[in-house]
Amino acid sequence: MAYVDADHACGQSGAGGSGLAVVSANDLRGLSGETIVPACEKANGAEIAGRCRWIGGMGHEMLHTLGLIHPDRSPACQTAQCRSEALMMHGYVKYPNAALLKEESLSLNRSLFVQDQRIENLLDCTAP
Numbered sequence: 001m002a003y004v005d006a007d008h009a010c011g012q013s014g015a016g017g018s019g020l021a022v023v024s025a026n027d028l029r030g031l032s033g034e035t036i037v038p039a040c041e042k043a044n045g046a047e048i049a050g051r052c053r054w055i056g057g058m059g060h061e062m063l064h065t066l067g068l069i070h071p072d073r074s075p076a077c078q079t080a081q082c083r084s085e086a087l088m089m090h091g092y093v094k095y096p097n098a099a100l101l102k103e104e105s106l107s108l109n110r111s112l113f114v115q116d117q118r119i120e121n122l123l124d125c126t127a128p
């Protein structure tokens with residue numbers, strides 16, 4: 001993950017793939033609880049306050065580096081509800097209320113970089 005301390009332009013976002021993810025200053029602001037600086041004049045539903053959203057964004061981009069793609073073409077994610085909840089679609093905005101598709105979990109389980117382990121005591125990202 002590369003956090004660039006620069007603002008992105010309206011219409012730009014973070015990106016990840018091939019082992020590298022790059023995100024901008026708002027990701028740093030969001031993770032640290034600072035105020036987000038909107039890139040566009042019109043409100044953007046992804047530029048919202050709260051650490052959870054930015055942790056979700058980090059997870060989304062990091063999973064791109066491990067080969068996951070947006071599941072909008074997957075038969076398993078053709079509903080608005082799935083697209084809203086899937087971490088690799090728009091679910092990152094609602095993290096931790098986001099999920100991976102079964103096919104995504106299976107793909108990650110084949111990765112040498114991922115170990116299937118349940119963490120029982122996650123920190124509450126909604127805490128100030």
Ligand SMILES: [Zn+2]
Nearest residue numbers: 060064070088
């Ligand atoms: Zn993405």
